[in-house]
Amino acid sequence: MAAPARSLIPGPTGRRLRDHTYEYERDRLGFLTRCHEEFGDVFRFSPMTVVVGHPDTVHDLFLRTNVDFRTEGSLFSGDRTPAAAQTRETDVNMLARRKGWRGVNKSAAAAHGARFLGHLDSAVRDSGGRAVEVLAMMKEFFGLAVADYCLGGHGDDVTDVAEAVDVSAKTSVRLMASSLSLPRWLPLPVVSRVRKAERRALALLGDVVAARLAEPVAAEPRDLLDVLHAHLGTPTGAGRHGAHGGAALDAVAIARLVDVVMRASHGVPGATTAWALRELALRPRHLERVRAERDAVRAAARGDHVTPADLPFTAAFVNELLRAYPPTWLMGRWVHRDTTLAGYDLRRGQQVMASAYHVHRDPRWWHDPGEFRPERWLEGERPYEGRAYFPFGAGPRVCFGNQLGLAQLTLAIAWLADRYDVEVLNAAEASPAARELLVPLGLKARFLPRARAG
Numbered sequence: 001m002a003a004p005a006r007s008l009i010p011g012p013t014g015r016r017l018r019d020h021t022y023e024y025e026r027d028r029l030g031f032l033t034r035c036h037e038e039f040g041d042v043f044r045f046s047p048m049t050v051v052v053g054h055p056d057t058v059h060d061l062f063l064r065t066n067v068d069f070r071t072e073g074s075l076f077s078g079d080r081t082p083a084a085a086q087t088r089e090t091d092v093n094m095l096a097r098r099k100g101w102r103g104v105n106k107s108a109a110a111a112h113g114a115r116f117l118g119h120l121d122s123a124v125r126d127s128g129g130r131a132v133e134v135l136a137m138m139k140e141f142f143g144l145a146v147a148d149y150c151l152g153g154h155g156d157d158v159t160d161v162a163e164a165v166d167v168s169a170k171t172s173v174r175l176m177a178s179s180l181s182l183p184r185w186l187p188l189p190v191v192s193r194v195r196k197a198e199r200r201a202l203a204l205l206g207d208v209v210a211a212r213l214a215e216p217v218a219a220e221p222r223d224l225l226d227v228l229h230a231h232l233g234t235p236t237g238a239g240r241h242g243a244h245g246g247a248a249l250d251a252v253a254i255a256r257l258v259d260v261v262m263r264a265s266h267g268v269p270g271a272t273t274a275w276a277l278r279e280l281a282l283r284p285r286h287l288e289r290v291r292a293e294r295d296a297v298r299a300a301a302r303g304d305h306v307t308p309a310d311l312p313f314t315a316a317f318v319n320e321l322l323r324a325y326p327p328t329w330l331m332g333r334w335v336h337r338d339t340t341l342a343g344y345d346l347r348r349g350q351q352v353m354a355s356a357y358h359v360h361r362d363p364r365w366w367h368d369p370g371e372f373r374p375e376r377w378l379e380g381e382r383p384y385e386g387r388a389y390f391p392f393g394a395g396p397r398v399c400f401g402n403q404l405g406l407a408q409l410t411l412a413i414a415w416l417a418d419r420y421d422v423e424v425l426n427a428a429e430a431s432p433a434a435r436e437l438l439v440p441l442g443l444k445a446r447f448l449p450r451a452r453a454g
């Protein structure tokens with residue numbers, strides 16, 4: 001017989017919540033490391049926040065999402081009945097996954113891949129050899145790239161949407177980054193700014209969606225919008241997760257889904273590219289291998305036609321970046337109904353967090369986790385025990401763009417290393433900053449064209 005669940009979760013005591021929050025805000029990674037060492041794989045950070053650190057528990061949490069746990073719905077949808085809005089968003093999201101997965105990952109990704117490096121080329125050229133903030137530059141570039149993937153083409157309307165989503169995501173960061181949950185309905189100036197930016201992004205997106213829906217359905221989807229267009233009118237609640245009748249997929253739901261995709265990926269691949277440039281600057285032997293691999297493809301007379309499969313070292317380098325510096329380092333779920341996890345009782349409304357950063361560096365599951373070693377991914381065996389690697393999350397809400405993200409990162413890093421000498425001005429100082437994403441804060445670089453680029 002299973003042991004009864006315990007209700008008392010260990011954790012720092014004796015101080016008021018505010019003190020722990022202060023300590024956490026001063027050094028988020030260090031605070032969680034210390035709690036983990038002292039209290040083990042399940043600890044309480046505040047009465048409403050629990051942190052889990054064992055990979056099996058993390059996966060249990062992820063796999064039970066949409067049933068016992070929920071991801072946060074759109075915070076800023078303007079809807080005052082969050083539960084209903086969340087159910088609707090979950091249904092639409094799950095429908096897009098069921099119907100669009102194949103198209104999203106193959107046909108639309110191939111069409112997008114052909115345009116992707118052109119966007120990167122313009123972004124780097126625009127910097128004109130001047131020192132730039134790498135994070136800002138890469139965030140903007142990937143924002144445009146994801147807009148292209150979702151909406152296709154280079155039209156001004158797509159650029160306007162990318163900019164509006166960028167403003168909306170940046171405005172909301174102040175709320176999202178707060179470790180204290182603010183009631184979203186409070187009439188605070190920051191909440192109304194967030195809502196205004198969100199409404200503008202949705203209005204622009206609505207125009208692009210309406211224009212596309214007026215066209216005939218494309219035979220081969222060129223982008224995510226084509227995939228969704230083909231399923232206009234499909235009931236969203238018909239699947240396993242839609243227990244609420246499921247209104248038909250309509251233009252509003254499509255615009256919101258595209259908005260979610262663009263906002264969920266905001267800054268994420270950009271952060272990993274910034275880490276890549278920092279690591280390549282600190283470890284020239286990795287740079288040499290990335291370049292040698294790209295040269296080998298050229299020598300095999302395939303010129304510029306290169307796929308991630310041609311670049312195994314660069315792909316391993318990307319895996320190692322996502323291990324050592326997972327951009328979405330802390331993932332959370334809300335308890336949707338009273339339940340148990342890892343033998344502890346949880347109450348509806350509590351939040352459960354899992355740190356990929358800590359699991360990815362736990363010596364119980366990894367050899368030499370402190371070493372940055374891409375080769376570990378090329379040695380034949382999986383380089384970790386169990387389920388100790390989850391830079392994209394897992395379960396029904398696993399990252400929507402995981403394959404796309406890996407392909408984009410591998411190609412972008414190989415392309416940059418091949419075409420440019422990237423002079424990083426402060427690689428050693430830009431150490432991990434655990435904000436809403438894990439980033440090398442303040443990283444600056446100059447992109448100088450290489451004489452020998454092909």
Ligand code: HEM
Nearest residue numbers: 261264265268269328391392393394397398399400401405
């Ligand atoms: C370095 C690349 C990327 C990383 C590391 C990453 C990571 C993640 C993570 C950790 C989650 C949360 C998963 C969970 O809670 O279980 C997530 C969600 C998501 N990602 Fe990504 N992501 C990346 C790129 C992208 C791209 C390029 C797109 C868009 C095409 C994208 C779209 C999404 C969406 C829509 C969600 C929300 C899924 C949902 O709530 O159902 N991501 N991503």
